[in-house]
Amino acid sequence: MLLLLGLIGHPVAHSVSPAMHQAAMKELGIEGAYLAFDVLPENLRDAVFGARALGFKGLNVTIPHKETVARYLRLKEEAEAIKAVNTIKLDDMTGYNTDVYGAMKALEEAGFKARGKRSLIVGAGGAAKAIGYGLIRVGAKLVVTNRTPSRGIELANFLRKFGPCTFIHFDKLHELRGRINLIINATPLGMEGFEERLPVPPALLERVTVFDTVYNPMETLLIKEAKKRGCRVVYGIEMLVHQGAKSFEIWAGMEPPVEVMRDAALRALGSMR
Ligand SMILES: NC(=O)c1ccc[n+]([C@@H]2O[C@H](COP(=O)([O-])OP(=O)(O)OC[C@H]3O[C@@H](n4cnc5c(N)ncnc54)[C@H](OP(=O)(O)O)[C@@H]3O)[C@@H](O)[C@H]2O)c1
The missing domain is CATH 3.40.50.10860 (Leucine Dehydrogenase, chain A, domain 1)
Incomplete structure (x- = not known):
């Protein structure tokens, strides 16, 4: 058949x-x-x-x-x-x-154990929702930020039904320096044909795991900058x-x-x- x-x-x-x-x-x-x-x-x-x-x-x-x-x-x-x-x-x-499974498997294979870890998600669309849900289910603490704050707040409120989740304004992100374990880019920033700009201030790329959901190109600006600073990276692919x-x-x-x-x-x- x-x-x-x-x-x-x-x-x-x-x-x-x-x-x-x-x-x-x-x-x-x-x-x-x-x-x-x-x-x-x-x-x-x-x-x-x-x-x-x-x-x-x-x-x-x-x-x-x-x-x-x-x-x-x-x-x-x-x-x-x-x-x-x-x-x-x-x-x-x-x-x-299966996006939830895919994201969690990618993190697990990179050796990132999410339980109890503070994770920042940039973006409030479908990818952010799936990854945010997966992380909260395994016991991570989430912070969401988004270009359009109202959508970010909406996502944070939704995810809070499943576990700890707050919203932070883009211009307050520097306050998270040294206080997070994982950064996830769930925006198209860095994707072929989009703006090649970092989704977070470079100062945050210190002693964190960086997961870029963008997979074309594989080596995005975010991945390159994270590697330069010795961060563990997880590829969107x-x-x-x-x-x-x-x-x-x-x-x-x-x-x-x-x-x-x-x-x-x-x-x-x-x-x-
Ligand atoms: N690796 C994978 O398997 C996989 C799977 C799905 C998605 N992805 C990746 O995830 C990205 C998002 O997908 P999605 O389905 O969640 O899309 P979506 O529902 O359209 O959401 C896009 C998000 O990106 C934000 N955004 C868009 N352009 C931006 C910019 N110039 N600056 C800052 N933020 C911007 C949007 O903010 P606003 O709310 O302000 O518009 C929104 O939060 C995709 O581009 C893709 O690269 C990867």
């Missing part, structure tokens, strides 16, 4: 997910395909139910559909908590969020690979070939330049 998988989002042109999942299928000798579909918001419902009718096993979901798609699904664990879905299993219409690996496991019911998926993602990113 063919394993039909896909990605729905708008836009989807630069996704590395097809390369990652095709490589996983090839490695495991599974016959199938993973295709990216650009779906406008008004076509979301038709796309999901249409894929199901066509015999697709699963879909990944990206911006701007992660929240909207939840209304058609039975939500599992993290997806239920943050009301955002990035993985759909179509046979039983269940929605998962690791979150991407592990969320993809977890989605694959959900659909295929097999252990995902993580190394093969990472190599494929890196090759796909390289060929985009």
Whole structure:
């Protein structure tokens, strides 16, 4: 039986997910395909139910559909908590969020133990929410900052339902110097085609672990500056690979070939330049 998988989002042109999942299928000798579909918001419902009718096993979901798609699904664990879905299993219409797992696995593999640690998240969008939730669940203490304070305060209030979380203004960030263990960039700053600017004052990059969710380029300005100062760094590509690996496991019911998926993602990113 063919394993039909896909990605729905708008836009989807630069996704590395097809390369990652095709490589996983090839490695495991599974016959199938993973295709990216650009779906406008008004076509979301038709796309999901249409894929199901066509015999697709699963879909990944990206911006701007992660929240909207939840209304058609039975939500599992993290997806239920943050009301955002990035993985759909179509046979039983269940929605998962593997971004949370991907981020936590990336931190764990880098040797960062989050329990009891003070963590600063820059950003208040979907990535910040997923990572913030994952960190709080394992016992971290969170501080959120964001360009638009109202969105940052909203996220901090939401995350506080699960554990300790406060908001801090961008211009007060210097007060955190020496008082945090982890900094996470969950904004597009540093991404190819965006501003190449540090998301935090450089003085904060001292004796901290720095996790940049941006994966294109891999060596962002933030990663470079953090390394220069001897900080441990966590690459965005690791979150991407592990969320993809977890989605694959959900659909295929097999252990995902993580190394093969990472190599494929890196090759796909390289060929985009
Ligand atoms: N590695 C992975 O697997 C993975 C997965 C998902 C996302 N990401 C990364 O995370 C980033 C955010 O994704 P998302 O889904 O959370 O996006 P989103 O929901 O659109 O949120 C974007 C966030 O970035 C902030 N922001 C945007 N431009 C900014 C700027 N010029 N200066 C300061 N802040 C800025 C926004 O602030 P305002 O509220 O002020 O607009 C908002 O908080 C993406 O760009 C991507 O690089 C990585």
